[in-house]
Amino acid sequence: MGAAGLRALLESVRYEVLPAKATEDKVLAHVPRDVVVTVTASPVKGLEPTLDLVGRLAGHGYRVVPHVPARLLRDDTHLKDVVDRLAEAGIADVFVPAGDADPPAGGYDGALPVLRRLSELGSPFARVGVTGYPESHPLIHDDVTVQAMWDKREHATYIVSNLCFDPRVLGEWLVRIRARNITLPVHVGVAGPVQRAKLLAMATKIGVGESTRFLTKHPSWFVRFATPGGYAPERLLSRAEAALTAPSAGVAGLHLFTFNQIAETERWRRALLDRLGA
Numbered sequence: 562m563g564a565a566g567l568r569a570l571l572e573s574v575r576y577e578v579l580p581a582k583a584t585e586d587k588v589l590a591h592v593p594r595d596v597v598v599t600v601t602a603s604p605v606k607g608l609e610p611t612l613d614l615v616g617r618l619a620g621h622g623y624r625v626v627p628h629v630p631a632r633l634l635r636d637d638t639h640l641k642d643v644v645d646r647l648a649e650a651g652i653a654d655v656f657v658p659a660g661d662a663d664p665p666a667g668g669y670d671g672a673l674p675v676l677r678r679l680s681e682l683g684s685p686f687a688r689v690g691v692t693g694y695p696e697s698h699p700l701i702h703d704d705v706t707v708q709a710m711w712d713k714r715e716h717a718t719y720i721v722s723n724l725c726f727d728p729r730v731l732g733e734w735l736v737r738i739r740a741r742n743i744t745l746p747v748h749v750g751v752a753g754p755v756q757r758a759k760l761l762a763m764a765t766k767i768g769v770g771e772s773t774r775f776l777t778k779h780p781s782w783f784v785r786f787a788t789p790g791g792y793a794p795e796r797l798l799s800r801a802e803a804a805l806t807a808p809s810a811g812v813a814g815l816h817l818f819t820f821n822q823i824a825e826t827e828r829w830r831r832a833l834l835d836r837l838g839a
Contacts, residue, residue, distance in 0.1 A: 568834060568837050568838075570805065570814060570815050571815065571830055571834055571837075572834070574814055575816045576588075576819050576826060577599045577600075577601060579601050580602075580613070580614040581821060585618065587821065587824065588621075588823060591828075594623060597624050598618055598623050599626040599627075599656060600618070600627050602627070604660060604662035604663070615647070615650060627647060627652065628657075628658060629656070631657065631658070631659050631671055631672045631675040633662050634667055653688060657691060657717075672692070676691070680716050687718075689719075691719075692721060693710060693723065694723050695723065696726075710745070714745060718746075719748060720743075722747055725750065726797065731805075732804030735804055739810070746812070748813055749814075751816070752818045752820075753817045755792075795833055798815075
């Protein structure tokens with residue numbers, strides 16, 4: 562991959578973290594203030610741990626993006642309370658997936674009704690992210706996920722793609738959504754330098770975050786992490802160079818799934834940037 566293209570992607574990163582007890586300390590110790598931090602939400606623990614951590618990290622000067630899954634919202638009043646609380650914390654960016662809560666906590670069963678309601682509330686957030694699925698969603702047909710992005714385009718400002726390990730699939734997906742006139746910028750979801758033992762330990766904890774649950778639905782992905790030389794984020798980025806750097810792709814940066822291996826992810830990023838700089 563060209564050094565300039567890869568540097569630009571690595572300098573425009575978002576770190577997805579899980580709201581665990583040690584997360585705040587890990588972020589403070591290892592994440593620079595210019596890196597965006599996104600905080601997942603659990604269908605078991607609800608939004609409270611997410612909102613608490615978001616408020617604390619924002620207080621430390623981070624630009625923080627809470628995940629607000631539609632299926633965790635009880636009703637319009639709950640949504641308004643969440644909006645008010647985030648506004649008080651100075652949050653200007655939210656990510657609104659459907660979420661995995663089954664059954665839903667209330668009347669919202671997908672992201673679009675929440676997005677519409679936010680628009681009705683005067684669009685309180687300057688930036689609103691929605692989900693994209695380069696690799697097939699385990700429960701939703703590909704055509705439906707693409708149509709969903711089209712339906713959300715009037716209410717959202719960017720797309721975060723879920724994990725993809727196949728550069729060909731990723732490239733074809735970017736071409737496909739642009740052909741459907743979905744013009745929102747994309748933050749490409751990439752797994753960081755994950756250690757399998759730590760990933761498995763995270764996956765055994767019920768309700769630790771959407772990203773970990775998504776992995777558990779794709780058990781073959783664990784093989785990629787376990788096999789020596791089976792997965793390296795820089796190799797994926799190199800093979801996806803053309804797809805990610807094409808002007809027509811509209812890639813705004815990387816969304817790195819840390820699985821709370823925050824120190825390891827930042828060391829990997831800095832080391833790669835140093836090598837590219839050299």
